[in-house]
Amino acid sequence: MGRYDKYSLDMRQVIAYAREEAQRLRHRLIGSEHLLLGILRLQDTLIEGLFASLHISTSSITQALDFVMGRGNKAILSEPSLNVAARATLARAEEIACETTTELVGLEHLFLAILEEQNSVALGVLESFGIHLDVAREQFAALMNGGYERLVLSTQYHTRFEATPMLNQVSRDLTLAALDDLLDPLIGRENEVERTMQILSRRTKNNPVLIGPAGVGKTAIAEGLALRIIQGRVPENLLHHRVVAIDVGLLAIGTKFRGDLEERLKHILREIVTTPGIIVVIDELHTLAQAGVAEGSLDVANLFKPMLARGEFQCIGATTLDEYRKSIEADAALERRFQPVMVSETTTEETMKILQGLRSRYEKFHGLTMSDEALQAAVKMSNRYIQNRYQPDKALDVLDEAAARVCVRRSFFPDEILQMRDALTTVHHEKDYAIVRRDFSHAAHLLQQERQLRQSLWQVEQDWHTFHREHGPVLTPEDIATVVAMWTGIPVVQIEGEERLRLLNLEEDLHKHVIGQNEAVQAVARAIRRSRANVRDSRRPIGSFVFVGPTGVGKTELARALATTLFGNEDAILKLDMSEFMESHHASRLISAPPGYVGYDHAGQLTEAIRRRPYSVVLFDEIEKAHPKVFDLLLQVLEDGCLTDAHGLKVDFKHTIIILTSNIGTTHAQPGNMTFTTRRGEQDLRLANYQRMQEHILKGLKEVFRPELLNRIDETIIFHPLEISHLREIVDLMINRTQQRVAAKSIELQVSTAARALLVERGYDAECGARPLRRTVQRLLEDALAEALLRGKCVPGDIVVADVVDNELTITVQSAADVTISAGMNKTGHAAA
Numbered sequence: 001m002g003r004y005d006k007y008s009l010d011m012r013q014v015i016a017y018a019r020e021e022a023q024r025l026r027h028r029l030i031g032s033e034h035l036l037l038g039i040l041r042l043q044d045t046l047i048e049g050l051f052a053s054l055h056i057s058t059s060s061i062t063q064a065l066d067f068v069m070g071r072g073n074k075a076i077l078s079e080p081s082l083n084v085a086a087r088a089t090l091a092r093a094e095e096i097a098c099e100t101t102t103e104l105v106g107l108e109h110l111f112l113a114i115l116e117e118q119n120s121v122a123l124g125v126l127e128s129f130g131i132h133l134d135v136a137r138e139q140f141a142a143l144m145n146g147g148y149e150r151l152v153l154s155t156q157y158h159t160r161f162e163a164t165p166m167l168n169q170v171s172r173d174l175t176l177a178a179l180d181d182l183l184d185p186l187i188g189r190e191n192e193v194e195r196t197m198q199i200l201s202r203r204t205k206n207n208p209v210l211i212g213p214a215g216v217g218k219t220a221i222a223e224g225l226a227l228r229i230i231q232g233r234v235p236e237n238l239l240h241h242r243v244v245a246i247d248v249g250l251l252a253i254g255t256k257f258r259g260d261l262e263e264r265l266k267h268i269l270r271e272i273v274t275t276p277g278i279i280v281v282i283d284e285l286h287t288l289a290q291a292g293v294a295e296g297s298l299d300v301a302n303l304f305k306p307m308l309a310r311g312e313f314q315c316i317g318a319t320t321l322d323e324y325r326k327s328i329e330a331d332a333a334l335e336r337r338f339q340p341v342m343v344s345e346t347t348t349e350e351t352m353k354i355l356q357g358l359r360s361r362y363e364k365f366h367g368l369t370m371s372d373e374a375l376q377a378a379v380k381m382s383n384r385y386i387q388n389r390y391q392p393d394k395a396l397d398v399l400d401e402a403a404a405r406v407c408v409r410r411s412f413f414p415d416e417i418l419q420m421r422d423a424l425t426t427v428h429h430e431k432d433y434a435i436v437r438r439d440f441s442h443a444a445h446l447l448q449q450e451r452q453l454r455q456s457l458w459q460v461e462q463d464w465h466t467f468h469r470e471h472g473p474v475l476t477p478e479d480i481a482t483v484v485a486m487w488t489g490i491p492v493v494q495i496e497g498e499e500r501l502r503l504l505n506l507e508e509d510l511h512k513h514v515i516g517q518n519e520a521v522q523a524v525a526r527a528i529r530r531s532r533a534n535v536r537d538s539r540r541p542i543g544s545f546v547f548v549g550p551t552g553v554g555k556t557e558l559a560r561a562l563a564t565t566l567f568g569n570e571d572a573i574l575k576l577d578m579s580e581f582m583e584s585h586h587a588s589r590l591i592s593a594p595p596g597y598v599g600y601d602h603a604g605q606l607t608e609a610i611r612r613r614p615y616s617v618v619l620f621d622e623i624e625k626a627h628p629k630v631f632d633l634l635l636q637v638l639e640d641g642c643l644t645d646a647h648g649l650k651v652d653f654k655h656t657i658i659i660l661t662s663n664i665g666t667t668h669a670q671p672g673n674m675t676f677t678t679r680r681g682e683q684d685l686r687l688a689n690y691q692r693m694q695e696h697i698l699k700g701l702k703e704v705f706r707p708e709l710l711n712r713i714d715e716t717i718i719f720h721p722l723e724i725s726h727l728r729e730i731v732d733l734m735i736n737r738t739q740q741r742v743a744a745k746s747i748e749l750q751v752s753t754a755a756r757a758l759l760v761e762r763g764y765d766a767e768c769g770a771r772p773l774r775r776t777v778q779r780l781l782e783d784a785l786a787e788a789l790l791r792g793k794c795v796p797g798d799i800v801v802a803d804v805v806d807n808e809l810t811i812t813v814q815s816a817a818d819v820t821i822s823a824g825m826n827k828t829g830h831a832a833a
Contacts, residue, residue, distance in 0.1 A: 006094070008104045009162055010045065014038035022080035026072030029083040032114050033065055033122040035090075039107060047111050050136060056129050064125045085120060089113045112136065161242075164271040164278070166264070170250040174226035174243040174281065186224025187357035188350050189217060192343055193224055199339045200279065200314055201235055207308055209285060209317035211324050212343030215393025218318040219245075221343065222281045225316075238279075243316075245281040248288055265303050272313045285317030285338075286327035301334055308337040322648065351379050351391045355399060366403040368473040375399070377477035381484045387614040387652050399475075402483040406473050417460055424453045490567060490615050503529050506565065513561035514554045515733065516726040520547070520717045524562065527714045528657075539641045542566075544658040544712065546623075548697050549719025552771040555661045556619065562657055563617040573617040574609045578626035587629035592646035606633075607645040614655045623660040624704050631709050634658075638712035660713075664700035694718050722770060727760045730770050734777045742785065746796035751781070754804040780809045788813060 004012055017038030022030045039047055040058045051058055082090070092113035097105040115133040117123050126132075161173055177183050186193070192210070199208040210218040226243040228234045234241075251268075255261040272278050282288055288301055307313055317338055319328065328335050346354065355375045363370055382394040413421075427450045434443035484490070502509065506525040514521060527543040547555040556575075563573040581587055588594065590606040610616060620626065620634075637643050641654040697718055701710065710716070722730075735756065739749045763776030781802060788794040788811065799814040 006097075006103075006105055008106045010042060010107050011105055011110060013042065014107065014110065017041045018086075019080055023076055025066070025069060026074060026076055027069070028072075028076055028078075028080055029086075030080050031083050031086050031122075032089045032117060032120050033069055033125070034080075035086060035110065036114055036122040036126075037062060037065055039111060042107070045107055047107055050111075050131075054129075054131065054135075056131070061125060061129060064128065065122070068121055068125060085117070089117060092116060163275050166268050167244065167246075167271050167278075170268065171244045171246045171280075174223055174245055175229060175241075178223070178226045178230045183223045183227055184220070184358055184361060186220055186227060187354045188346065189221055189224065189343075192221050192341055193228070195341050196221060196225060196316065197228075197234060197238060199341070200316075201237055202339075204311055205337060205339060206311060207315045207317070207338050208341045209319065209324070209328070209338040210341050210343050211319060211321050213320060213345065213390045215390040216343050216345050217392060218343050219281075219283055222283075222316050222318065225279075241277045241279050243279045243281060245283060248282065248284070262303060269303065269307060269313070273307065278313060280313060280315045281318070282315060283318045284323075285319040286323035288317075301331065305333055305337065345390045346392050348379055348383065348391075351395050352376065354392045355379065355395060358396070362399065362403055366407050368403060368406060368475055370399070370403070370475045371477075373477050374402070374475040374480055377480040378402070381480055384655075385484050385488050385490055385615065387655070388611055398480060398483055398487075402479045403475055405483060406475055406479055410473050413461075414464065417457070417464065420453065420457045420460060424450065424457060427453060488615070489569070489613065490572075502565065509565045510558065510561050513564065513733075514558045515729040516722060517554050517558065517719055520554075520558060520719055523715045523717050524558065528562075528566065539654060540638065541641055541653050541656050541658050544638050544714045545660070546701070546710075546713050546716045547659055547661045547719065548664060548701070548716065550721050551663060552765075552768050553719040553722055554770070555719060556621070559617050559619045559659050559661075562659075566657070567615045567617070572613065572615060573619060574606070574613075575619045575621060576606065578620055578622050578624075578630065581626050581630050584627050584629055587627050587633065588646070590630070590633060591643060594646050604645045607643055607649070607651040610643075610653060610656060611649070611651045614652060617657045617659060618653075620658075620660045622662065624662050624664050631706065634660075635709060635712065638709070662701070662704075664697060664704055690720060724760070724764075727764060727770065727773060728756065730773060731756050731759050731763075731777065734774060735781075738777070738782060738785075742800070745789075747794060748799045749785070749802070750799065751802040752804065755781075755802045755809055758804050758807075758809055781811075784809070784811045 004015070007015075014035060015038065018030050018034040021034045021037040021041075022028075025034075027034070039045075040062050042048070048058065051061075089110070090113070093105050093109040096109040096112055097103075100109075102109070112133065114120070114122050115126065115131070115136055161168065161176060174183065196208045196210070200206050210221055212218055222243065222245065225234070229238060229241055229243065232239065251265060252261055255264065272280065288304065304315070308315060315338075317328075324340075328338065352375065355378060359370050359375065378395045378399045379391075382389075382391070382398050386394045386398070427446055431443050431446035431450060434440075434446060506528060507521050510521045510525065524543065524545060527545070531542040547558065549555060559575075560570050560573055564570045576590075581589070589604065591604040592602060592607070606618070610618070620630075623630075633643065637653050637658065642650055642652055644650050698716075701716065735749075735751050739751075742749050759773070759776055759780060762780065763773035765772040784802075785794070785800065788800070794800060794813050795815070797815070801812045801814065803810060803812065
């Protein structure tokens with residue numbers, strides 16, 4: 001066996017298989033054809049990859065060899081030996097290994113030696129399948145993505161891989177993965193890779209640690225280093241190194257007793273030290289400092305420290321900044337053995353280049369085409385709508401899921417094919433039933449029908465598959481927008497597609513919800529347009545406003561209208577009642593309690609809500625009741641557009657609209673002097689009252705709020721008291737909503753002009769604004785409707801007419817049978833008999 005010492009494990013296995021094949025075929029001598037049979041029995045080899053790339057089945061070659069060689073007549077009692085041709089082939093394989101300066105003879109060398117033979121059975125069979133020496137070398141080069149020399153590199157790495165069995169159980173060899181083209185290329189990050197190689201080339205403390213947020217590409221840098229080593233684009237001292245990623249979680253699997261983990265790790269470290277040229281990658285490095293820590297035991301990190309200090313092996317760590325501070329910096333002995341490499345989030349341009357570089361791999365995997373517009377949309381929308389995640393991870397995730405969604409929806413068969421399949425199943429069952437009833441003539445007819453349906457279905461399915469192969473799907477920006485909408489709950493398709501038009505018509509859209517208050521609506525619209533046109537400071541919120549005015553004039557309604565118009569959903573509003581934050585310790589509920597206090601484990605009411613839904617309107621209702629500590633938090637939000645909670649998480653407010661509402665100084669509105677007349681003198685009186693109220697409001701704001709808070713507000717908007725014309729429009733809005741609700745029950749509601757005027761008259765309250773009007777509509781109109789529905793007097797298809805009779809609101813139900821039912825209202829609000 002001394003001759004075989006230079007053979008790889010696979011080569012030794014092939015020779016053993018060749019003997020078994022000779023015994024199976026009753027041959028006394030082992031030839032090159034038996035060696036070829038042995039090669040074909042091995043799996044997951046480069047030779048198998050060669051056959052796969054040529055679309056050749058190994059079983060077909062095996063059958064051809066068996067047929068050509070035939071079986072012997074007599075059983076073989078002695079062990080078969082190598083014939084002259086086989087010995088010459090093995091000698092040639094050794095020469096090829098020496099020519100390529102490879103330490104061990106591998107399968108590739110033997111296969112090439114077989115192809116160099118003249119007039120052998122093995123060569124004849126291989127040539128019959130179109131495999132020649134030049135073809136083999138060309139395919140090897142294609143498989144290795146780097147020419148024939150890569151074959152040598154593969155053998156070297158596989159040989160060194162076999163030398164570390166324990167390490168292989170808890171790790172992934174990134175260099176082998178790079179050889180097999182299983183790693184995505186690294187686009188950009190040149191500075192980080194150069195810095196990593198520079199640290200690895202140091203004499204001492206040559207262990208880099210990649211520090212950055214999750215998703216910025218720390219692991220990709222380690223994989224990029226492995227790719228560079230395979231490509232030879234590294235310093236000479238790093239050539240032929242193995243990059244091995246250890247899974248710290250796998251270290252502890254199966255360790256039952258104390259000391260098992262340490263013993264296993266010592267064995268692995270011994271393999272690393274005795275096998276030169278191994279770079280260990282530990283993703284989530286902080287888990288190393290925490291693994292195995294228990295009372296009376298030696299933690300894993302302490303086993304690494306001496307070897308790291310002596311430079312016996314090199315390590316690349318990866319962790320986040322928070323975990324680095326918490327777990328690595330806390331251990332000074334461990335921290336000084338690593339050199340930090342900061343990895344920041346990629347810019348928009350860098351992210352776009354990454355997506356373009358990886359486009360072909362995603363297109364091949366999903367079987368579609370990705371347009372440039374889709375890539376741009378993935379970067380733009382992920383930046384704009386997905387917060388608390390980082391590029392390029394979030395853009396790649398959006399792109400991947402959008403492509404998956406397109407492919408899943410495309411894989412469904414059309415209704416035509418599904419209907420034909422149902423029809424085929426029905427005919428098949430009817431045929432079987434006819435056979436059971438011995439109605440053979442009908443069964444024969446159904447059999448013919450079944451064959452026709454089956455043939456038609458096959459043709460339709462073939463046409464469908466052909467069409468989809470020739471007209472592959474294209475990923476569009478609309479697909480990206482749909483996925484982002486699914487993730488965030490924001491109707492991105494609606495917002496992105498119509499944003500410019502909506503911004504230009506913002507006042508009109510807001511007036512559909514808010515009656516009157518032209519100055520307030522215009523001021524808000526101006527601020528929003530400034531934000532969307534990128535004229536404002538991009539760090540601050542979209543807009544910040546103080547809404548001041550009497551109760552019931554539309555302050556909260558305008559906030560809801562902004563949420564609906566800008567963010568597509570009325571639920572995109574966070575309302576915080578400041579009467580709940582009147583004490584100093586209440587303010588901490590907005591950002592969570594400090595460490596050591598009750599409630600620290602709960603998320604902040606404000607920070608968590610915005611972290612989950614960054615596109616929101618934040619409404620601080622009755623802000624004058626809040627404790628001054630709330631104002632301190634607002635200063636940071638309004639100036640920097642962010643807020644840090646008690647857990648250290650930074651929450652972004654730059655996509656929010658901040659609204660503070662207040663009633664300060666509104667008692668000077670003198671509502672009793674405002675009438676419903678339109679005479680010039682009384683118009684002047686209303687204007688004078690508004691100006692007087694405005695003066696008191698501005699003075700009151702300066703007394704309650706500090707100047708630094710007021711100076712950070714974009715607009716202070718003073719709402720006008722409602723006039724009679726406004727109340728009529730508000731009644732119309734309320735009636736329209738009621739009509740929509742009863743229309744869902746197939747009932748038509750008609751309200752006369754007199755009834756509307758009565759609702760305005762009964763619901764007007766100069767001090768409370770429109771809120772009493774809503775209660776009046778509920779009491780006089782909706783209560784009567786509800787009673788008629790419950791009594792069965794009103795059914796789907798009926799027409800309900802609301803009118804005034806004897807200065808009371810009545811409803812009349814007109815059915816198809818022309819039956820009229822009246823329900824007058826008495827002064828207590830109950831339906832008249």
